[in-house]
Amino acid sequence: MTNKKELAVAALQNGTVIDHIPSSMLFNAVKILGIENIETHVTIGNNLESSKLGTKGIIKVADVFFPEATLNRIALIAPTAKVNIIRDFEVVEKRQVALPDTIVGIVKCGNPKCITNNEPMKTRFEVVDHDDVTIRCHYCGHTVTSKDVQII
Amino acid sequence: MNSNSLVSISDVNKEEILRLLEQARYFEENPNHKILDGKVVATLFFEPSTRTRLSFETAVNRLGGRVIGFSDASTTSSSKGETLKDTIKMVSNYVDLIIMRHYLEGAARYASEVTDTPVINAGDGANQHPTQTMLDLYSIYKTQGTLENLTITMVGDLKYGRTVHSLLMAMRYFNPTFRFVACNELQMPSEYKDFCDKNGIAYSEHTDFSADVINSSDIIYMTRVQRERFTDIMEYEKVKDLYTLHNAMLDGSRDNLRILHPLPRVNEIDYDVDDNPKAYYFQQAQNGLYARQAIICKALGIDIK
Numbered sequence: 001m002t003n004k005k006e007l008a009v010a011a012l013q014n015g016t017v018i019d020h021i022p023s024s025m026l027f028n029a030v031k032i033l034g035i036e037n038i039e040t041h042v043t044i045g046n047n048l049e050s051s052k053l054g055t056k057g058i059i060k061v062a063d064v065f066f067p068e069a070t071l072n073r074i075a076l077i078a079p080t081a082k083v084n085i086i087r088d089f090e091v092v093e094k095r096q097v098a099l100p101d102t103i104v105g106i107v108k109c110g111n112p113k114c115i116t117n118n119e120p121m122k123t124r125f126e127v128v129d130h131d132d133v134t135i136r137c138h139y140c141g142h143t144v145t146s147k148d149v150q151i152i
Numbered sequence: 153m154n155s156n157s158l159v160s161i162s163d164v165n166k167e168e169i170l171r172l173l174e175q176a177r178y179f180e181e182n183p184n185h186k187i188l189d190g191k192v193v194a195t196l197f198f199e200p201s202t203r204t205r206l207s208f209e210t211a212v213n214r215l216g217g218r219v220i221g222f223s224d225a226s227t228t229s230s231s232k233g234e235t236l237k238d239t240i241k242m243v244s245n246y247v248d249l250i251i252m253r254h255y256l257e258g259a260a261r262y263a264s265e266v267t268d269t270p271v272i273n274a275g276d277g278a279n280q281h282p283t284q285t286m287l288d289l290y291s292i293y294k295t296q297g298t299l300e301n302l303t304i305t306m307v308g309d310l311k312y313g314r315t316v317h318s319l320l321m322a323m324r325y326f327n328p329t330f331r332f333v334a335c336n337e338l339q340m341p342s343e344y345k346d347f348c349d350k351n352g353i354a355y356s357e358h359t360d361f362s363a364d365v366i367n368s369s370d371i372i373y374m375t376r377v378q379r380e381r382f383t384d385i386m387e388y389e390k391v392k393d394l395y396t397l398h399n400a401m402l403d404g405s406r407d408n409l410r411i412l413h414p415l416p417r418v419n420e421i422d423y424d425v426d427d428n429p430k431a432y433y434f435q436q437a438q439n440g441l442y443a444r445q446a447i448i449c450k451a452l453g454i455d456i457k
Contacts, residue, residue, distance in 0.1 A: 119262065
């Protein structure tokens with residue numbers, strides 16, 4: 001079987017594809033995954049057509065299989081994102097990212113008077129609403145919604 | 153992390169609250185019980201608060217313990233750039249209990265996580281002040297004989313007032329009815345009204361501090377309306393006197409009604425209320441001593457009877 005449509009981004013032999021990231025969140029997702037420090041081939045596409053999202057972003061990382069917990073961090077900013085695990089050009093696993101109950105060391109607290117913005121320490125948030133993606137600072141109680149999330 | 157730490161009022165459950173109230177009552181009857189002999193307690197006040205610090209230090213002294221500490225962070229290593237973590241770790245080597253106030257929100261939670269010494273939060277910014285809530289609960293319990301099924305009217309700054317928020321949350325076990333009396337700018341935030349809805353707590357909101365509201369209350373909890381809370385200073389001028397309690401307003405009130413206020417008050421309670429037997433704010437402050445004695449013992453794992 002051949003692809004009818006031309007692929008916008010080259011296919012992977014082995015690795016991880018994260019698809020259906022809202023365009024505005026693509027570079028946050030790159031940051032969350034720590035892709036800057038990866039030395040294998042990385043392909044990043046943005047503003048690609050998407051029937052669901054209008055435009056979307058996609059990240060393809062060759063020869064890297066992220067731990068599930070790392071991938072799930074993306075749910076914070078892109079709950080629609082889908083992960084495809086590729087082995088020998090075949091998708092061997094396909095799943096949606098799932099928001100964890102606590103988020104440590106990724107999100108900056110929006111309260112300037114919070115201890116986490118004034119001490120060399122990791123931030124910690126508890127998810128209070130999985131559907132709306134609302135998280136609450138474990139330290140000061142300040143709540144942050146998905147659209148206001150600032151990645152450290 | 154020490155599980156006896158008290159950082160937020162939500163760290164204690166109903167049984168623990170009732171137990172603390174019983175112990176506070178015991179200390180009111182026996183304030184000089186020397187059960188902290190040989191114990192050293194640190195009072196670390198990164199932000200000055202004379203009232204709270206003196207109350208805690210009196211509590212420790214009356215229990216026979218010794219106090220070290222500071223009342224102003226500018227005289228300590230934190231002014232040299234030492235982190236809170238390092239200060240707490242250092243002090244933990246010397247003492248059995250840390251009582252701390254800090255200007256940053258979440259500071260006490262973090263401190264409790266970096267040490268095995270128990271930590272009592274004596275206020276962290278606008279966040280939590282659980283010992284104030286315990287003394288409020290004790291004052292209500294003592295004057296009403298129960299915490300159950302009371303009508304509590306909160307007046308003034310319900311938006312920023314952390315004491316009313318914590319009290320509201322602590323009362324969830326006791327089937328209260330709340331009246332929230334505030335101007336439009338300082339209404340109870342929706343997260344606390346949602347909290348009431350979720351916990352089946354009845355409440356009503358009023359902009360008018362009316363006779364109806366006063367005459368159907370068991371407790372009136374007054375708070376200070378601060379000028380700096382207003383974005384529009386004209387609005388402040390308009391409302392500043394609407395929520396002042398005068399003695400004449402208490403004429404038709406219930407016999408068991410008591411007026412509480414976390415103090416300091418400015419003009420929200422007229423001085424003519426002070427001689428009314430229903431005025432309870434000075435005794436309320438005194439109850440802070442007994443409530444804190446009970447909390448200190450709990451934090452040290454000392455059961456008195």
